[in-house]
Amino acid sequence: MDDRPVIVVGAGPAGTRAAQRLVRAGxxxxxxxxxxxxxxxxxxRQPPGFTRPAARLYGTEAGKATALHRDFEAIxxxxxxxxxxxxxxxxxxxxxxxxxSAVSELSFSAVIIASGATDRIMPCPGWTIPGVFSLGGxxxxxxxxxxxxxxxxxxxxxxxxxxxxxxxxxxxxVPPVAVLDxxxxxxxxxxxxxxxxxxxxxxxxxxxxxxxxxxxxxxxxAIRPERIEDDGGTVGGIAWRTARGTLQRAACDAVGVGYGLxxxxxxxxxxxxDFAFDSVSAQWAPVIDGFGRTSNRQVYLAGDGAVLRGADGxxxxxxxxxxxxxxxxxxxxxxxxxxxxxxxxxxMDRFRQGLGRAFPWPAHLAGALLDETIVCRCExxxxxxxxxxxxxxxxxxxxxxxxxxxxxxxRCQGRMCGLAAAEILAHARGVPAEQVGRIRTAAPVKPLPxxxxxxx
Amino acid sequence: xxxxxSAAPRRADVVIVGGGFMGAATAFFLRRHGLSVILLERxxxxxxxxxxxxxxxxxxxxxxxxxxxxxxxxxxxxRLPELIGEDAEFLPSGHIRVAFTEDNAARxxxxxxxxxxYGLELELLSGNAARARFPMxxxxxxxxxxxxxxxxxxxxxxxxxxxxxxRRAGAHVLEETEVTGxxxxxEDFVIETRGQGVFRAPLLQISTGAWAQAMAATFGxxxxxxxxxPQMGVTExxxxxxxxxxxxxxxxxxxxxxxRQVARGNIVFGxxxxxxxxxxxxxxxxxxxxxxxxxxxxxRLLPDIARLRVIRTWSGVEAYLDDDIPVMGxxxxxxxxxxxxxxxxxxxxxxxxxxxxxxxxxxxxxxxxPIDAFHIGRFRGPDRPNV
Ligand SMILES: Cc1cc2nc3c(=O)[nH]c(=O)nc-3n(C[C@H](O)[C@H](O)[C@H](O)COP(=O)(O)OP(=O)(O)OC[C@H]3O[C@@H](n4cnc5c(N)ncnc54)[C@H](O)[C@@H]3O)c2cc1C
Numbered sequence: 001m002d003d004r005p006v007i008v009v010g011a012g013p014a015g016t017r018a019a020q021r022l023v024r025a026g027x028x029x030x031x032x033x034x035x036x037x038x039x040x041x042x043x044x045r046q047p048p049g050f051t052r053p054a055a056r057l058y059g060t061e062a063g064k065a066t067a068l069h070r071d072f073e074a075i076x077x078x079x080x081x082x083x084x085x086x087x088x089x090x091x092x093x094x095x096x097x098x099x100x101s102a103v104s105e106l107s108f109s110a111v112i113i114a115s116g117a118t119d120r121i122m123p124c125p126g127w128t129i130p131g132v133f134s135l136g137g138x139x140x141x142x143x144x145x146x147x148x149x150x151x152x153x154x155x156x157x158x159x160x161x162x163x164x165x166x167x168x169x170x171x172x173x174v175p176p177v178a179v180l181d182x183x184x185x186x187x188x189x190x191x192x193x194x195x196x197x198x199x200x201x202x203x204x205x206x207x208x209x210x211x212x213x214x215x216x217x218x219x220x221x222a223i224r225p226e227r228i229e230d231d232g233g234t235v236g237g238i239a240w241r242t243a244r245g246t247l248q249r250a251a252c253d254a255v256g257v258g259y260g261l262x263x264x265x266x267x268x269x270x271x272x273x274d275f276a277f278d279s280v281s282a283q284w285a286p287v288i289d290g291f292g293r294t295s296n297r298q299v300y301l302a303g304d305g306a307v308l309r310g311a312d313g314x315x316x317x318x319x320x321x322x323x324x325x326x327x328x329x330x331x332x333x334x335x336x337x338x339x340x341x342x343x344x345x346x347x348m349d350r351f352r353q354g355l356g357r358a359f360p361w362p363a364h365l366a367g368a369l370l371d372e373t374i375v376c377r378c379e380x381x382x383x384x385x386x387x388x389x390x391x392x393x394x395x396x397x398x399x400x401x402x403x404x405x406x407x408x409x410x411r412c413q414g415r416m417c418g419l420a421a422a423e424i425l426a427h428a429r430g431v432p433a434e435q436v437g438r439i440r441t442a443a444p445v446k447p448l449p450x451x452x453x454x455x456x
Numbered sequence: 457x458x459x460x461x462s463a464a465p466r467r468a469d470v471v472i473v474g475g476g477f478m479g480a481a482t483a484f485f486l487r488r489h490g491l492s493v494i495l496l497e498r499x500x501x502x503x504x505x506x507x508x509x510x511x512x513x514x515x516x517x518x519x520x521x522x523x524x525x526x527x528x529x530x531x532x533x534x535r536l537p538e539l540i541g542e543d544a545e546f547l548p549s550g551h552i553r554v555a556f557t558e559d560n561a562a563r564x565x566x567x568x569x570x571x572x573x574y575g576l577e578l579e580l581l582s583g584n585a586a587r588a589r590f591p592m593x594x595x596x597x598x599x600x601x602x603x604x605x606x607x608x609x610x611x612x613x614x615x616x617x618x619x620x621x622x623r624r625a626g627a628h629v630l631e632e633t634e635v636t637g638x639x640x641x642x643e644d645f646v647i648e649t650r651g652q653g654v655f656r657a658p659l660l661q662i663s664t665g666a667w668a669q670a671m672a673a674t675f676g677x678x679x680x681x682x683x684x685x686p687q688m689g690v691t692e693x694x695x696x697x698x699x700x701x702x703x704x705x706x707x708x709x710x711x712x713x714x715x716r717q718v719a720r721g722n723i724v725f726g727x728x729x730x731x732x733x734x735x736x737x738x739x740x741x742x743x744x745x746x747x748x749x750x751x752x753x754x755x756r757l758l759p760d761i762a763r764l765r766v767i768r769t770w771s772g773v774e775a776y777l778d779d780d781i782p783v784m785g786x787x788x789x790x791x792x793x794x795x796x797x798x799x800x801x802x803x804x805x806x807x808x809x810x811x812x813x814x815x816x817x818x819x820x821x822x823x824x825x826p827i828d829a830f831h832i833g834r835f836r837g838p839d840r841p842n843v
Pocket of ligand 1: 496497634666686798799805
């Protein structure tokens, strides 16, 4: 018997449900979470001292949020919970995790990674001006700090989060000036059939739209971002083109941008899991089976860190990954439980495919970006420099382009710019995005203090 | 364009196998002698050791008989823009070795005296003088040995730049062309590749870095190359102020760390223990525990570094010979065959010089600087140090 512990990385919906299922089977997992409080991105909790009611914080999802928080608190005595702790590297079969400068070496028999996702960014001129936030950032400001990104914000991009965040701002008393979506009405219709797999979610979405419309928020589809305007160092307005090419603009003091999500899959990469290109999300993803097993026997994945199925999908996938782990070590798990979970995940998956159709990643925008647009903001690398790597320097893949002109070389290690940079490179080479590959992960996954030391 | 050799000739005066820094620079300089060249690289030019190393352009501390070659190379580093049209971010910022103990200081003093006849002038500073000159160093520095004309460059740029310059000069540089077999057929070497056909030439250079052992053995030249991965890392950027490359003078492996600051502010560091590298997967693991082990020694050199954060680490496949000096020059037994590999962790600085000297040797049969110490023949005969 391998008596090394099971580690769950992440305490959002997926990690929480995974840990809970393991506890139910009598295991005592270590649960690592980068945040100081459990809940993940979507059900993020306020810092101590902030006391807005759940209904205001989480809207229609308040019931789920409180259930998840309550269930986590219930298993606290049965897990080794380490908040504020980042898993950042792998040495042999030991996971390295830091809290400040204190590094622990955590050996494990298995690890369930539920590390979530971040916003997916497509740059546009002006996106680095102070006052431009990612949609997720705009949402965190509201949820965790009760702050708005501005008094007259515009939200631009595509995907369900675009409308959710705009609606949350509206409800918080900060009606957005406009919601600008790169996807078209026709895209929306193409995704409808599969999105109908989750009628309640679809109805919520429609309600957000109706509320925004009723509140007089300008709603535009099939737009092409032109630029975010700089007004003496802050955001002064935003300009876009309509499907017909007409230039339009709106004054605003902040912009939230996001084009769907990208999985945080670096730990899976460090743990040598196989990856494949996923055409629905147009990005590389770790290969998993119907349970969340990876090509590495010790590694299971759940939630947005593996497949972008959203919070409900993450809860089901978390339990399912835990069940797979239990099955793999001959714990009894009822067939009915598995069947029910897999059925739920299948529904989410249909919905996910619908979303992919309805709100496609606007790859075509990468080709049209002006040469001087900054793509990698850590290193100040422009679209033109990436094209120079593609052409004059003959870089066939994104790692070579990174080596030669540095996109993805900075603090964020390409988490923010990597997908857009790859798209620009692919466009410049005239090949599909999957042919230019993905940025190889190197430890540390997040910046590591240089006064780090191993603590027992 | 370079990946479809169908248009490329099948025959040349020289075929070079392996497009690291050594192969790319040799191809470039061979064109200046007017020889036709085909360079065959398995992956992309300069992607292996040559593209991931620390970037030290250092002469001090080298094996003394290597200094003439190293001096020549240093001159070429200063002339990169006129030679290949770019500078590969070469910064002649100086290089210092820092001793904290009496013993290590004595070693620095001895080396400074020994290298003078080879034309390398080092400046020794002790105690307060060292601290006044290099105020970023730790207060307990004993002695600093300063080499003002050394410096550092960007390894990711240098070898690919030589590859492109070689191509512009008329060399046929074929990437993604792995050599799977080498033999001799009469006067000609016959070079088989995976999927790209057969190439021929009367002259052949093997510069396949860590992968050279089996190729040399094909021609009866036996030696042992041990693949290892030096451990590198880089911090987030801070305002530029360090200047020289800084190395810890010590014979304790763990303490042997070094660092440099690039113009945009990041501090690149390396040293300490190496990992075992894998020739089949072509990967050398970075062990994050090694990064943590480097930290106290880096902070011993440069106390302020402890306040920064590491943003990335990496390693790369390098090969080491038992005597820690390279193999360079003609084969011991086969006419027309030349070697340039096994640079044992110090080949980056030598890259331009090796290319220059190998091209000279291949084209004219002579070299302007001595390289006899690196002849592969040292591994033959009854007193062979290897095997
Ligand atoms: C992490 C690290 C740090 C280092 N730091 C420094 C430093 O600071 N200063 C310094 O001077 N040196 C340093 N070095 C050493 C330096 O990088 C090497 O000595 C130098 O790059 C060797 O160049 P090369 O051309 O011999 O080998 P490589 O760069 O390894 O090139 C060999 C090439 O041969 C190709 N090849 C192999 N087999 C085949 C085949 N069958 N067919 C076709 N092609 C093939 C490979 O793909 C590769 O491109 C460091 C090395 C490493 C790995």
